[in-house]
Structures are given as structure tokens and as C-alpha cells.
Amino acid sequence: MSEDKKIIFSGVQPSGIPSLGNYIGAFKNWLLLQNDYNCLYSIVDMHAITVRQEPAALRKKARDLLTLYLALGLDPEKNIIYYQSHVSAHAELAWILNCFTYMGELNRMTQFKEKSQKHSENINAGLFTYPVLMAADILLYQTDLVPVGEDQRQHLEIARDIALRFNNIYGEVFKIPEAYIPKTGAKIMGLQNPSKKMSKSESDSDNNVIYILDEPDKIAAKIKRSVTDSDNRVIYSPDKPGISNLLNIYCALTAKSIEQAEDEFASKGYGDFKAAVAEVVIEELKPVHQRFKELSADKAYIDEVIKKGAEKANYLSQKTLRKVQKKVGFPAKL
Ligand code: ATP
Ligand code: LTN
8 A cells, every 4th residue: 555645444345236326326436535545444244144144144244245346347366355354454553442331322313223223123233322432433444534425424424423422532543534425416316216326235125226336227227117207307306316316327327417417308208218328338338347247257366366455455454443441451462
């Protein structure tokens, strides 16, 4: 890692094949930032077990997600790509930070409220302290920037609050991280239910979510069936959540402004617009499919990336962890 570059940390849970929401909200920025920053991109499997997972399936999803990081174009020589569970410092720091986090703060987290409603049979303590583990992920590496979607803004705020609180007591131990959230596409909504975010693991209908590895005809069919209103005008407006969502997708992928897109489709109907959105999404994801297939077949290469990533992250993680342990009064190891 070069000394003069700022540090980026982000992660995605291996809770399923990532969605177009993950792509637009997070991955696109990761790709943009990889040349100018020292980046750590983790597969946050410890977060994923806050909801029940089948062990063999979780292992496969984690490996597929790591392979997908590479297929998207993240370079493992430039970035540290690794499984969170391979670096025990995350759990060690999370424990310490738990002791600097208030129940009241965690109680306010919207993701906790939503997930505990959805998984009412399993409201475990890990789900509650999820943001503390996330704060540990970020603070462990003296992170400057955290590229995420809008739904993670609140978690970033609590990470900053915990860091500031700790620094106030013990001095400048942690860098205070900033969120890096895209202007367009920070919250892609479901295609069938555009009032809720598109989520890779929480959808009632397969048609609600475009998965990054969906075949082109499937992508086209899902967009064609997406829920809209009936006035047939391509306009961005709060009372047109379906069309507004498609406009966000279209603009995030073409770098056009909403006004430009509205003009482009001013004399066209929803059929033409949906076909254009499908085309853009398919073209964007096509190279990823091919690369994913090739990389999945190369077991030795993927194993090597996993091993090297864990080594690099473990090494880096120790500096901050040791400092924190010393500050709170743990005895030096002899
Ligand atoms: P899960 O369904 O397991 O809760 P998820 O699909 O919400 O997962 P995460 O793994 O929690 O995805 O998030 C990975 C990254 O993608 C985060 O930075 C998150 O903010 C971003 N993200 C997730 N969903 C969307 C969305 N619909 N629009 C934009 N960004 C998103
Ligand atoms: N909580 C995030 C995933 C995540 C993360 C992180 C993102 C875990 N640790 C650290 C950024 C930085 C989510 O659910 N999307």
C-alpha cells in the first residue's frame, strides 16, 4: 500500500447474488476509486450470520461474491480483497467498541428495526450490535472514505460517533471516516415494489430484483414487467415511483441527468423507455458475466487471492488493534 494515498473500506454481505442496487449504489464507485486510494473490500460474512444461514450455502455465496468482486474489475493487486472472518481483529475491536456504544443509539437504527420485523423469530444480539461490528471494520484500518448506498448512511454516522467518543477519552486513536454516497442511484428501489429498496436477500418476488448475474433476456423481462403508473409519460416525480426508479437506473448507468433523460423520452411511451433501460443494464453487466464464468473455473487463482488478501488485511489490522488494546488498559503481551 502506498503511504500517500487515502484509505477506503467497504463491504458487502454474502447473503445472495448482488443486485443492480448493490452495483449502482456501491460497486460502481468501488471501481472508480480503486486507482486513487488504498482500498480494502471485504466480504462481510460475520455480518451475514446475523440472520440464519445454511453453512454450505453461505460458504458458496461468500466465494461467489469474492469471485464477483474480481469479475467486476477490482484488481487484487491494487486492492485488499478478503473475507472478514479471516481477520480476527474485526471481532476483537468490535468487542471493545461494544463497550463504548449505547443501547439507545443502537435502538434507533432503522436497519435493525426492519430486520427484526422481518426475522421476528430470531432477533439476536448480533443483529442489534451489527453497526458496532461495521464500525470496527471501518475504524480498524484508519479509513478515510466509505463508499456505500444511502441505506448505510445511518451506520456511518454511528461509526463516526463511536470513533469521536473513543478519541475524546483516549486521544487521537481513530481517523473519523466519511461516507461516499453516489448522487444518482444511491437508493435503487424494487421493480415490483418501488416504495422499498431493491435488496438481494429480502424480496418476496424474483421479479422485484435484478441480480448482477441474471441473463440478458431475464433482465429485459423483469424491466418490462416492472410496476409503473398508467399515464405513459416519462417524468421524474414522487407520485411516479416506478418510472422515477427506472430513470435513476438509466441515468446512473449513462451519466445523463434526469432532465436529459426526460427530454430524450418526451415523445415516447413506457414501452420504448423500458426497452432502453433494459439495453443499458444488459450492456453494463455483459462483460461481468463472461469474466465471472472464467474466474469461477480457476480455483487455484481464487484460492491465492483469498490467502493473500487475508495475509495483507491481518497484517494491517494489528497496528490499530494493538493501539486500542493498550489505550483501554489491556496488559502487554510478553
Ligand atoms: P441484504 O438483502 O442481505 O440486506 P443488501 O442487498 O441490502 O443486502 P448489502 O450487502 O447490505 O446489500 O449492501 C451492500 C452495499 O450495497 C451497501 O453499500 C449498500 O448501501 C448498497 N445497496 C444495497 N441495496 C441498495 C440499493 N437498493 N440501492 C443502492 N445501494 C444499495
Ligand atoms: N452493513 C453493510 C455492509 C458492511 C459495510 C461494512 C459497508 C459491513 N461492514 C463496512 C461499509 C463498510 C450493509 O449492510 N450494506
